[in-house]
Amino acid sequence: MTPLDPALLTEARTTRDRFLELQHGLETARADYNHAVRRLHVAGGSLREIAEDLGLSHQRVHQIVEGGDTPSHRGRGGRGGPRRFAWAFERFTRRARQIVVLAQQESEALGHSRVGTEHLLLGLVRAEDEAVASLLADAGLTADAVRGQVMELVGDDPNRRRLPFTRAAKRALDTALHEARGLGDNYIGAEHVLLGLLADERSGAVAIVRALGGEPDALRAAVFASRSA
Structure with missing residues (x-):
């Protein structure tokens, strides 16, 4: 087996770390956003009001409030x-x-x-x-x-x-x-x-x-x- 090029391997690892950091930041921001939407609903806001004020569809707000941000828990990854x-x-x-x-x-x-x-x-x-x-x-x-x-x-x-x-x-x-x-x-x-x-x-x-x-x-x-x- 041909050994991996050290420079390319270092570059790949650095890029991977940047990707993971950005992905983590995105997931954190999305979680915070969805949490804020749920708090609006708990505070008395209707799904329709929240959807209109945030520019979202009624269905999308319903998904967030119900905790189903991901359309399906199944898929290529399976259970x-x-x-x-x-x-x-x-x-x-x-x-x-x-x-x-x-x-x-x-x-x-x-x-x-x-x-x-x-x-x-x-x-x-x-x-x-x-x-x-x-x-x-x-x-x-x-x-x-x-x-x-x-x-x-x-x-x-x-x-x-x-x-x-x-x-x-x-x-x-x-x-x-x-x-x-x-x-x-x-x-x-x-x-x-x-x-x-x-x-x-x-x-x-x-x-x-x-x-x-x-x-x-x-x-x-x-x-x-x-x-x-």
Whole structure:
């Protein structure tokens, strides 16, 4: 196999990073816009009034208000595919999005070819969510400790090119959506991401939690207790 041209590879990675940054900015702006539209409706605005004032169709406003910004959760990606993930990502809070971005950064910095549940856990530990960070710290899950376990679990991959999410990571984020719904929340926050990661006993994230002396069930209980406090 002919080795890739280093200069072209660097250019491709730089362009990819710019694209991901712009894409993230677009998704954030769209989520904020849709949230503002929903707030207008909650405040008493009718769908017709909102549509007329914002220059949108009645059907479009209805889609936004009902949370169906993406026309279909199926498509080429199938169940749990890119469209469904994009739809769920719109509901992520700023800190929950930060977790995903940090997970991608950690995976690349560690020389890994994919973003797994272990990287999401590392992003969760690093994210600026004091409540969840405190729960994790009490369980012995600090950034350095988790990063060390990730290196032991995944190792190094010198042939990395792109950073797709593993099936387990996608499943964890999808579970976070279901956890949020089950709790009656219309957003996905850091606590929901944590619950999603803890739901799969076979995941790398749970393996790291146990390796560092934590107990998934105890962490879940702590999340629920913190919400009712």
